[in-house]
Amino acid sequence: MSADCIVPVVVDAPQHAGLSATLDYQCEQALAPGTLVQVPLGRRSVPGIVWHRRLGDAAEAARLRPLQAALHCLPPLGDAWMQLVEFSAAYYQRSVGEVALSVLPPDLRKLDDLRLAKRLARLRPEPIAAPPALTLPALTEAQAAALEQLATLRATARQPTLLQGVTGSGKTEVYLRSAARALEAGRQVLVLVPEINLTPQLEARFAERFGGRQMVSLHSALTPARRLRHWLLAHLGQADLVLGTRLAVFASLPRLGLIVVDEEHDPSFKQQEGARYSARDLAVYRGRLEGVPVILGSATPSLESWSHAEQGRYRRLSLAQRIGGGALPVVRLLDMNTVPRPADHVPPALAPPLLQAIEQRIARGEQSLLFLNRRGYAPVLFCGACGWKSGCPHCSAWRVFHKADRTLRCHHCGFGERVPRACPDCGNLDIAPIGRGTERLQEQIAELLPQARVARIDADSTRAKGALQAQLSAVHAGEVDVLVGTQMIAKGHDFRGITLVAAVNPDAALFTSDFRAAERLFALLMQAAGRAGRDAAQAARSEMWIQTWHPRHALYAALRAHDFDAFARDQLDERRAAGLPPFSHLALLRAEARNVEAATTFLREAATLAAQLPGGEAVRVYPPVPPPVSRVAGVERLQMLLESDSRRALQQLLAEWLPMLHTLRGRHRPVQRWAVDVDPLAI
Numbered sequence: 001m002s003a004d005c006i007v008p009v010v011v012d013a014p015q016h017a018g019l020s021a022t023l024d025y026q027c028e029q030a031l032a033p034g035t036l037v038q039v040p041l042g043r044r045s046v047p048g049i050v051w052h053r054r055l056g057d058a059a060e061a062a063r064l065r066p067l068q069a070a071l072h073c074l075p076p077l078g079d080a081w082m083q084l085v086e087f088s089a090a091y092y093q094r095s096v097g098e099v100a101l102s103v104l105p106p107d108l109r110k111l112d113d114l115r116l117a118k119r120l121a122r123l124r125p126e127p128i129a130a131p132p133a134l135t136l137p138a139l140t141e142a143q144a145a146a147l148e149q150l151a152t153l154r155a156t157a158r159q160p161t162l163l164q165g166v167t168g169s170g171k172t173e174v175y176l177r178s179a180a181r182a183l184e185a186g187r188q189v190l191v192l193v194p195e196i197n198l199t200p201q202l203e204a205r206f207a208e209r210f211g212g213r214q215m216v217s218l219h220s221a222l223t224p225a226r227r228l229r230h231w232l233l234a235h236l237g238q239a240d241l242v243l244g245t246r247l248a249v250f251a252s253l254p255r256l257g258l259i260v261v262d263e264e265h266d267p268s269f270k271q272q273e274g275a276r277y278s279a280r281d282l283a284v285y286r287g288r289l290e291g292v293p294v295i296l297g298s299a300t301p302s303l304e305s306w307s308h309a310e311q312g313r314y315r316r317l318s319l320a321q322r323i324g325g326g327a328l329p330v331v332r333l334l335d336m337n338t339v340p341r342p343a344d345h346v347p348p349a350l351a352p353p354l355l356q357a358i359e360q361r362i363a364r365g366e367q368s369l370l371f372l373n374r375r376g377y378a379p380v381l382f383c384g385a386c387g388w389k390s391g392c393p394h395c396s397a398w399r400v401f402h403k404a405d406r407t408l409r410c411h412h413c414g415f416g417e418r419v420p421r422a423c424p425d426c427g428n429l430d431i432a433p434i435g436r437g438t439e440r441l442q443e444q445i446a447e448l449l450p451q452a453r454v455a456r457i458d459a460d461s462t463r464a465k466g467a468l469q470a471q472l473s474a475v476h477a478g479e480v481d482v483l484v485g486t487q488m489i490a491k492g493h494d495f496r497g498i499t500l501v502a503a504v505n506p507d508a509a510l511f512t513s514d515f516r517a518a519e520r521l522f523a524l525l526m527q528a529a530g531r532a533g534r535d536a537a538q539a540a541r542s543e544m545w546i547q548t549w550h551p552r553h554a555l556y557a558a559l560r561a562h563d564f565d566a567f568a569r570d571q572l573d574e575r576r577a578a579g580l581p582p583f584s585h586l587a588l589l590r591a592e593a594r595n596v597e598a599a600t601t602f603l604r605e606a607a608t609l610a611a612q613l614p615g616g617e618a619v620r621v622y623p624p625v626p627p628p629v630s631r632v633a634g635v636e637r638l639q640m641l642l643e644s645d646s647r648r649a650l651q652q653l654l655a656e657w658l659p660m661l662h663t664l665r666g667r668h669r670p671v672q673r674w675a676v677d678v679d680p681l682a683i
């Protein structure tokens with residue numbers, strides 16, 4: 001056997017975590033970069049990818065081992081894909097091999113060349129069955145202007161586009177037309193959505209428009225076989241349209257011509273474990289890398305994207321009006337300070353004026369949507385005699401009372417038990433729920449409005465497969481008068497019969513330590529408001545009610561005026577004053593250990609190392625602090641914030657610091673896990 005060729009390979013192996021070096025292997029024949037291979041590593045055999053360039057220090061020739069197998073039948077991954085992976089790994093401080101292999105469909109690693117060849121031979125495109133739509137709606141002036149700008153963009157600078165427009169302003173139509181152009185030019189289109197639940201709706205709209213084309217979805221809820229199939233169709237260039245959640249940003253697309261990120265502000269675009277990447281930010285990077293236009297769409301853009309647009313780094317296209325002249329709902333602030341307290345001092349679930357407004361809706365055969373972002377019956381059970389509360393024994397959090405199945409469940413570690421009949425500490429029979437979740441709200445609405453048909457949609461009510469679709473269908477069919485739910489119902493769904501939306505208790509987000517809480521609340525409330533008056537005929541009498549103890553808060557004033565820009569300016573002023581993103585750049589070092597001391601020592605020593613690095617003065621390192629829920633499943637969590645005015649300075653420091661942390665961790669065995677989170681969503 002002649003083993004003449006030497007190829008660099010990336011692998012994902014724990015002992016190489018943090019090391020971004022490629023490993024050299026021998027092979028009999030030259031292998032194209034991007035070929036999937038199987039290689040020996042220690043005593044194991046692991047999957048790898050022949051890389052397009054050598055990274056780090058090459059292994060010594062004496063230790064060269066031969067490659068074991070290669071997937072010859074699969075066209076190699078492209079150069080742009082490898083560059084995207086390399087950038088992601090460097091930026092989010094993971095190894096190239098880890099990122100590269102974790103974003104491929106899991107089944108791909110399990111197949112050998114022969115079985116994959118069979119799979120490929122059986123792979124038949126499944127074009128969309130519907131005939132292509134022949135009559136398209138005439139574009140509104142705003143849509144036509146936006147599309148014209150997008151067309152000129154393509155010819156000139158490859159600037160990302162922020163498409164800002166309220167719900168129902170015709171953003172999706174702009175996506176569809178842009179996609180049509182890309183498809184006609186023989187290119188593939190990638191559409192990213194924040195949540196799996198939102199894919200069917202958008203898929204249906206694309207299917208209706210692009211009959212005869214091949215469309216696939218990519219998200220984590222697909223069966224492994226399907227995910228592989230869809231990924232292969234994209235990789236082979238057979239799929240014209242790829243619609244997916246954040247992981248789809250890494251889809252291999254040889255003919256990519258357009259990237260759309262719908263609801264670009266949504267926190268779900270940030271991966272929260274492993275390589276904690278932002279699919280939105282990577283989409284922008286990928287667009288630049290491949291010279292492909294990127295459209296970021298939202299009614300409430302992230303403050304990062306919005307300020308990029310303000311500074312001219314992104315092109316902003318606005319769709320200011322709802323299609324068909326549909327009015328936006330009137331926003332009514334219900335000052336809870338003025339609501340008379342009942343004898344027991346417990347404020348009612350709904351203040352009387354809101355209750356009356358809902359009754360009116362029911363009388364007219366219209367629907368109402370009540371939004372409460374807390375599931376379960378009550379967030380905590382309490383014993384008035386001894387002060388016992390339903391804490392979780394494993395976490396620094398309360399266990400939530402779920403009345404439907406009579407359990408106390410921890411939403412952090414999942415620990416659940418039957419609700420005790422009496423106080424576990426003193427035997428008092430009179431233990432009471434405190435506060436209100438969606439389950440309790442549903443119960444109270446049913447009592448207050450006995451004639452109403454009340455339904456609830458949240459993570460608990462939709463656990464069974466198909467449950468969500470069934471519940472949504474009931475709402476669409478008019479079988480529900482009042483719909484209670486969490487943020488699950490605030491997003492995306494196109495309800496036609498809803499003329500009243502109410503936020504039952506939104507204030508909490510105004511006063512948390514999370515600096516993005518207000519931004520998220522505003523987006524959620526705007527989105528919830530967007531559920532009302534989707535039908536132009538009813539738009540005029542559509543209302544959004546906000547029950548609040550702080551009716552003069554600037555956030556609510558902006559919401560009332562439907563003025564996102566005013567809100568954004570206000571928030572950005574605060575961020576600028578506080579030195580928070582986008583005016584600074586952040587990273588978190590998180591550590592988990594059985595005890596707080598171990599985690600603290602590790603982080604303190606890590607901070608000392610950072611301070612000694614050249615350029616360390618450009619990065620501020622804050623003392624370790626516990627996150628809001630510090631103990632989960634018996635493990636103590638601690639985190640340390642790094643902040644810099646310069647993204648580059650922070651990146652440079654992290655790159656030099658990370659290898660040191662791997663060594664440091666070796667001397668701190670009680671530290672179970674540690675990770676760096678670049679651009680964390682919450683601090």
Ligand code: ADP
Pocket residue numbers: 137138139140143165166167168169170171172173174323
């Ligand atoms: P968004 O994505 O901003 O929420 P959509 O694109 O879904 O808005 O548009 C809202 C509604 O208006 C949809 O029912 C859509 O079919 C319709 N629509 C969009 N553009 C037009 C148009 N130019 N003429 C008529 N109807 C349109």
Ligand code: ZN
Pocket residue numbers: 383384385386387388423424425426427428
């Ligand atoms: Zn007690």
Ligand code: ZN
Pocket residue numbers: 392393394395397410411412413414415632633
């Ligand atoms: Zn717990």
